[in-house]
Amino acid sequence: MKHVLPDLPYAVDALEPHIDQRTMKLHHDMHHASYVKALNKALEEAPELQSQTAEWLLMNLNEVPEAIRTAVRNNAGGHVNHGMFWRSMDASGGGFPSGPLLAAIDRDFSGYENFKAEFEKAGTKLFGSGWAWLVVDKRGNDKLQILATSGHDNPLSSGYHPLLLNDVWEHAYYLKHENRRPEYLKNWWAITNWPEVEQRYQQFQQQEPAQSSKTPPPKIDADLKQALHETAQEQIHEVMTKREASKLVVKEKSVTSGKSHSVNGKSG
Amino acid sequence: MALTLPELPYGRSDLEPHMSRETLDYHYAKHHKAYVDNGNKLIAGTEFENMDLDDLVKKSSGKIFNNAAQVWNHNFFWNCLTPESKAPSKKLVTALIKQFGGVDDFKKLFTEVALGTFGSGWAWLVLNADGSLAITSTTGAGNPLTDGQKPLLTCDVWEHAYYVDYRNARPTYLEHFWALVNWQFVEKNLG
Numbered sequence: 001m002k003h004v005l006p007d008l009p010y011a012v013d014a015l016e017p018h019i020d021q022r023t024m025k026l027h028h029d030m031h032h033a034s035y036v037k038a039l040n041k042a043l044e045e046a047p048e049l050q051s052q053t054a055e056w057l058l059m060n061l062n063e064v065p066e067a068i069r070t071a072v073r074n075n076a077g078g079h080v081n082h083g084m085f086w087r088s089m090d091a092s093g094g095g096f097p098s099g100p101l102l103a104a105i106d107r108d109f110s111g112y113e114n115f116k117a118e119f120e121k122a123g124t125k126l127f128g129s130g131w132a133w134l135v136v137d138k139r140g141n142d143k144l145q146i147l148a149t150s151g152h153d154n155p156l157s158s159g160y161h162p163l164l165l166n167d168v169w170e171h172a173y174y175l176k177h178e179n180r181r182p183e184y185l186k187n188w189w190a191i192t193n194w195p196e197v198e199q200r201y202q203q204f205q206q207q208e209p210a211q212s213s214k215t216p217p218p219k220i221d222a223d224l225k226q227a228l229h230e231t232a233q234e235q236i237h238e239v240m241t242k243r244e245a246s247k248l249v250v251k252e253k254s255v256t257s258g259k260s261h262s263v264n265g266k267s268g
Numbered sequence: 269m270a271l272t273l274p275e276l277p278y279g280r281s282d283l284e285p286h287m288s289r290e291t292l293d294y295h296y297a298k299h300h301k302a303y304v305d306n307g308n309k310l311i312a313g314t315e316f317e318n319m320d321l322d323d324l325v326k327k328s329s330g331k332i333f334n335n336a337a338q339v340w341n342h343n344f345f346w347n348c349l350t351p352e353s354k355a356p357s358k359k360l361v362t363a364l365i366k367q368f369g370g371v372d373d374f375k376k377l378f379t380e381v382a383l384g385t386f387g388s389g390w391a392w393l394v395l396n397a398d399g400s401l402a403i404t405s406t407t408g409a410g411n412p413l414t415d416g417q418k419p420l421l422t423c424d425v426w427e428h429a430y431y432v433d434y435r436n437a438r439p440t441y442l443e444h445f446w447a448l449v450n451w452q453f454v455e456k457n458l459g
Contacts, residue, residue: 030436074386127334128388128408129427150407151387169387170427171436179298179428 001051003043005036006083014091018191023175028086031171035078035152042071054080058156077152081131085167090193097194101163101201108144115146119166120185122148129169132185134197135160136204161204164197269318271307271339273300274346282351286444291432299428300342307335325411337409341390345424349448356451360458367401374403378423379442381405385425393421395458420457421449 013021054076109115123132126148173184280292324336368374382391394417430441
């Protein structure tokens with residue numbers, strides 16, 4: 001099964017003036033498409049994983065052969081995050097959350113306005129490229145929590161249930177808002193698709209009936225888990241820096257000669 | 269020692285057509301300046317207030333590191349560029365041949381590392397303590413000084429470095445980067 005770039009759930013100019021057409025087209029047709037392509041390419045090395053969904057891959061990164069784990073983490077993340085991001089916005093969006101979701105926001109953030117401020121702060125403080133999230137903490141009495149992740153890391157990988165996300169990679173806002181990320185984050189509430197977010201929350205509540213009967217959270221890399229758990233941007237950043245730096249050091253020309261280390265061998 | 273925004277070593281339009289004035293208006297006058305201003309706010313009244321920038325980068329962490337290292341990286345990046353790029357001298361060419369097989373081989377590898385840097389970061393040519401050269405990549409504000417390596421050349425691959433001019437086409441940005449490299453600055457760093 002090849003992963004496929006989903007169509008946008010609306011026209012490319014539907015979210016004007018909040019998301020300009022030029023940004024939307026590049027973001028979907030080029031950026032999102034590149035993650036889908038790179039994910040499929042990485043999975044050529046692991047035929048046994050080709051039938052899994054991108055969400056499953058993110059929840060089971062330890063099952064992914066080490067040689068392609070970073071590529072899968074980055075590109076399945078890019079694919080899943082963007083797909084969820086498109087559906088998190090709508091031309092008729094904005095307004096307020098309602099029902100059980102609003103009750104949970106009131107409970108865990110002392111009100112919707114306060115939640116918005118905290119979410120914007122998390123997005124603003126994230127250093128470099130990444131995402132701001134509203135998630136359900138499955139290990140924390142199903143409390144709602146705000147997270148920020150670097151790159152395309154998805155809270156699914158550390159046992160959270162994502163409800164809402166905003167993209168703070170510069171490509172998401174630079175053509176319209178330039179370096180003014182806080183302005184982008186503030187304006188974004190005008191198109192937030194709350195009915196979709198409420199539906200995600202409802203699905204979570206239906207799927208996860210009781211704390212005691214839950215399956216254990218997926219096994220994940222300890223560094224990532226620690227970084228996500230503490231939500232401190234500096235810590236996430238430092239973990240990522242160390243890893244990326246250690247992976248990309250090239251000392252001899254042979255290192256980047258294109259060889260790939262196939263753990264499971266190639267089919268055929 | 270307060271962080272300062274140094275003058276650019278050329279005019280803001282001088283790197284055109286490879287890097288637009290609009291890019292420099294944002295990248296230098298907004299992004300770089302913001303790191304200077306934020307860094308100064310963060311170090312005020314701390315043990316880092318009077319450190320020189322190299323020490324600050326080597327000894328700080330968290331937000332102070334992010335801002336100070338981004339000041340260092342941008343100071344260095346602007347000096348790596350010039351509107352009048354000339355061929356590298358024999359000494360530098362010899363060093364690149366010895367380590368990478370040739371200047372073109374080096375450029376190809378450096379480009380691969382720059383393109384392979386996921387998200388916001390930097391690609392570097394560095395000098396190791398043992399005298400060998402290496403190409404590395406750092407994420408965010410990462411700087412090779414913290415690994416005991418001496419930076420010789422860098423390319424900024426944060427999206428703000430190229431999105432105005434080249435959108436998502438980082439490979440095109442890299443092609444234009446090579447047209448601007450100040451090889452004499454690289455050689456000076458090699459010592």
